[in-house]
Amino acid sequence: xxxxxxxxxxxxxxxxxxxxxxxxxxxxxxxxxxxxxxxxxxxxxxxxxxxxxxxxxxxxxxxxxxxxxxxxxxxxxxxxxxxxxxxxxxxxxxxxxxxxxxxxxxxxxxxxxxxxxxxxxxxxxxxxxxxxxxxxxxxxxxxxxxxxxxxxxxxxxxxxxxxxxxxxxxxxxxxxxxxxxxxxxxxxxxxxxxxxxxxxxxxxxxxxxxxxxxxxxxxxxxxxxxxxxxxxxxxxxxxxxxxxxxxxxxxxxxxxxxxxxxxxxxxxxxxxxxxxxxxxxxxxxxxxxxxxxxx
Amino acid sequence: xxxxxxxxxxxxxxxxxxxxxxxxxxxxxxxxxxxxxxxxxxxxxxxxxxxxxxxxxxxxxxxxxxxxxxxxxxxxxxxxxxxxxxxxxxxxxxxxxxxxxxxxxxxxxxxxxxxxxxxxxxxxxxxxxxxxxxxxxxxxxxxxxxxxxxxxxxxxxxxxxxxxxxxxxxxxxxxxxxxxxxxxxxxxxxxxxxxxxxxxxxxxxxxxxxxxxxxxxxxxxxxxxxxxxxxxxxxxxxxxxxxxxxxxxxxxxxxxxxxxxxxxxxxxxxxxxxxxxxxxxxxxxxxxxxxxxxxxxxxxxxxxxxxxxxxxxxxxxxxxxxxxxxxxxxxxxxxxxxxxxxxxxxxxxxxxxxxxxxxxxxxxxxxxxx
Numbered sequence: 001x002x003x004x005x006x007x008x009x010x011x012x013x014x015x016x017x018x019x020x021x022x023x024x025x026x027x028x029x030x031x032x033x034x035x036x037x038x039x040x041x042x043x044x045x046x047x048x049x050x051x052x053x054x055x056x057x058x059x060x061x062x063x064x065x066x067x068x069x070x071x072x073x074x075x076x077x078x079x080x081x082x083x084x085x086x087x088x089x090x091x092x093x094x095x096x097x098x099x100x101x102x103x104x105x106x107x108x109x110x111x112x113x114x115x116x117x118x119x120x121x122x123x124x125x126x127x128x129x130x131x132x133x134x135x136x137x138x139x140x141x142x143x144x145x146x147x148x149x150x151x152x153x154x155x156x157x158x159x160x161x162x163x164x165x166x167x168x169x170x171x172x173x174x175x176x177x178x179x180x181x182x183x184x185x186x187x188x189x190x191x192x193x194x195x196x197x198x199x200x201x202x203x204x205x206x207x208x209x210x211x212x213x214x215x216x217x218x219x220x221x222x223x224x225x226x227x228x229x230x231x232x233x234x235x236x237x238x239x240x241x242x243x244x245x246x247x248x249x250x251x252x253x254x255x256x257x258x259x260x261x262x263x264x265x266x267x268x269x270x271x272x273x274x275x276x277x278x279x280x281x282x283x284x285x286x287x288x289x290x291x292x293x294x295x
Numbered sequence: 296x297x298x299x300x301x302x303x304x305x306x307x308x309x310x311x312x313x314x315x316x317x318x319x320x321x322x323x324x325x326x327x328x329x330x331x332x333x334x335x336x337x338x339x340x341x342x343x344x345x346x347x348x349x350x351x352x353x354x355x356x357x358x359x360x361x362x363x364x365x366x367x368x369x370x371x372x373x374x375x376x377x378x379x380x381x382x383x384x385x386x387x388x389x390x391x392x393x394x395x396x397x398x399x400x401x402x403x404x405x406x407x408x409x410x411x412x413x414x415x416x417x418x419x420x421x422x423x424x425x426x427x428x429x430x431x432x433x434x435x436x437x438x439x440x441x442x443x444x445x446x447x448x449x450x451x452x453x454x455x456x457x458x459x460x461x462x463x464x465x466x467x468x469x470x471x472x473x474x475x476x477x478x479x480x481x482x483x484x485x486x487x488x489x490x491x492x493x494x495x496x497x498x499x500x501x502x503x504x505x506x507x508x509x510x511x512x513x514x515x516x517x518x519x520x521x522x523x524x525x526x527x528x529x530x531x532x533x534x535x536x537x538x539x540x541x542x543x544x545x546x547x548x549x550x551x552x553x554x555x556x557x558x559x560x561x562x563x564x565x566x567x568x569x570x571x572x573x574x575x576x577x578x579x580x581x582x583x584x585x586x587x588x589x590x591x592x593x594x595x596x597x598x599x600x601x602x603x604x605x606x607x608x609x610x611x612x613x614x615x616x617x618x619x620x621x622x623x624x625x626x627x628x629x630x631x632x633x634x635x636x637x638x639x640x641x642x643x644x645x646x647x648x649x650x651x652x653x654x655x656x657x658x659x660x661x662x663x664x665x
Contacts, residue, residue, distance in 0.1 A: 184378060184380060186376045186377075189380065190374070190380035190381075190441075191393075192346075192347065192366075192368070193367050193368070193372065193373060193374045193442075194393050194394040194441070194445075195368035195397045196368075196397045200397060204382075205384075209384055
């Protein structure tokens with residue numbers, strides 16, 4: 001604010017403190033609860049002071065939820081989703097921005113419209129395809145030739161099945177497109193004059209220039225991949241493919257069992273850890289990549 | 296080393312045609328400047344030579360090979376862009392050496408050639424810097440080094456000096472000229488600045504509205520512009536152009552009749568446009584001649600330019616610094632007949648009068664003043 005008055009200052013600080021409390025509140029509950037004993041966590045009123053039982057709660061959660069195994073699965077899934085999204089959307093935007101093709105705008109808008117179709121909306125058809133990869137082709141062949149073929153191949157209970165349907169991303173494509181469009185045409189032309197083909201141009205120019213973009217996207221997409229719950233729940237029946245989010249569900253106390261929320265809360269702290277680390281490490285670039293283009 | 300042949304080249308974007316059949320030959324080793332106002336198609340032509348724009352119709356050959364279907368890298372051209380188009384994430388050395396890296400030249404040789412090129416363009420001390428840390432003139436040099444290192448047959452310059460300040464522009468102009476003499480490649484330089492064009496060119500091509508107006512040596516074009524467009528575009532301040540008609544071997548300008556050479560007799564009765572350069576207009580010594588009223592005076596230091604109104608038309612004259620002129624003051628000018636240019640009023644094309652354009656007889660005092 002340009003104007004400085006004590007009243008406005010007080011109001012601003014008041015609002016900021018309120019916002020801070022609203023955001024930090026749940027974390028205080030989780031941190032406090034996760035380090036208390038069974039009795040303390042169930043005491044009324046709830047005490048917001050952390051206790052001393054965090055390590056034993058955490059190890060209880062770790063074994064009960066088989067979190068070690070789930071952690072590996074989740075890391076694999078989130079990493080593959082991130083890498084896939086970052087790479088695919090860079091390629092898509094590259095094709096849309098730098099190549100003259102008659103249907104370019106149609107393709108761009110098709111990609112853009114999928115922003116309105118998140119996985120949750122198209123989960124049934126996506127599952128149908130994942131459960132039987134050749135459905136569309138079989139129907140097509142049958143329609144064209146009348147021949148019915150029986151080939152079956154499904155992605156259920158596999159990393160490919162966990163990752164592939166999540167990889168297409170309109171957000172990422174859009175982010176790259178906006179960045180690529182700020183680059184002067186002469187850059188591509190100079191590279192052409194220097195003898196570089198499209199692939200070289202992509203790796204020698206666009207990838208290094210969009211570094212901040214890549215890191216920003218990595219941050220968002222890792223958190224997105226890590227937080228997936230519905231899709232793994234549908235795809236995975238084999239316990240060896242369980243992810244962290246699914247195991248969080250398993251950590252909840254049973255309806256008539258012991259109400260050991262301290263273990264649940266300790267487990268959720270462990271589950272939160274990887275995305276928090278990724279955001280903490282990459283947030284500097286994350287902000288820069290979303291806000292300004294590097295000059 | 297390569298000659299560039301441009302044969303009836305056309306360019307259209309959809310239905311709008313921007314180049315209407317251009318025929319040009321740029322001989323090996325010449326410095327050709329294409330000059331024209333913005334939107335005349337000069338950059339398009341250059342980009343077609345480079346291979347960055349498709350050729351709608353016609354043919355372009357470099358060194359005898361038709362290049363219409365060749366990729367830019369196969370044409371042996373190098374280009375310097377108006378905004379330099381340096382690779383912002385690469386150091387000066389990497390920028391200059393990128394073409395060699397793409398071509399797969401071994402690292403040691405690349406290094407040697409980068410250093411050699413950098414010393415020619417005076418960048419040896421800046422090899423590790425990023426373009427963002429360079430001044431405009433240095434960036435321009437990087438762009439030139441990047442073009443040079445491949446030892447191209449043809450150099451293409453797309454208004455490379457227009458982003459520089461006036462002083463730097465003059466020194467870079469000299470450097471480009473020196474570079475051309477040293478490399479002896481065919482250079483094509485596009486600009487809208489006539490001073491750049493006049494000073495750099497071995498051969499000047501003046502374009503307007505997608506057509507070539509005139510091709511020739513700069514001085515030739517200056518002294519014998521082929522059309523009113525060229526006449527008004529080349530020279531600063533622009534040539535005075537006045538509508539008139541030839542009557543009795545004279546043209547009437549500003550209520551005054553100027554006698555032409557006898558050779559102009561055959562043009563009797565033609566509607567023409569008469570042109571004269573401001574620097575060839577003289578103040579009348581005896582107070583009679585072509586009358587005009589001074590509007591304002593531009594001081595240039597070395598002289599001054601009087602902007603006057605003559606029968607409602609603007610008229611400019613360069614005069615020495617020893618003469619004082621007040622706005623509103625009527626002035627009598629002498630128009631030496633040998634410096635008059637005659638153009639057909641309808642087509643704007645030059646009318647060539649045999650021998651010296653007109654007799655060296657100065658303005659004849661008013662004959663038929665009514």
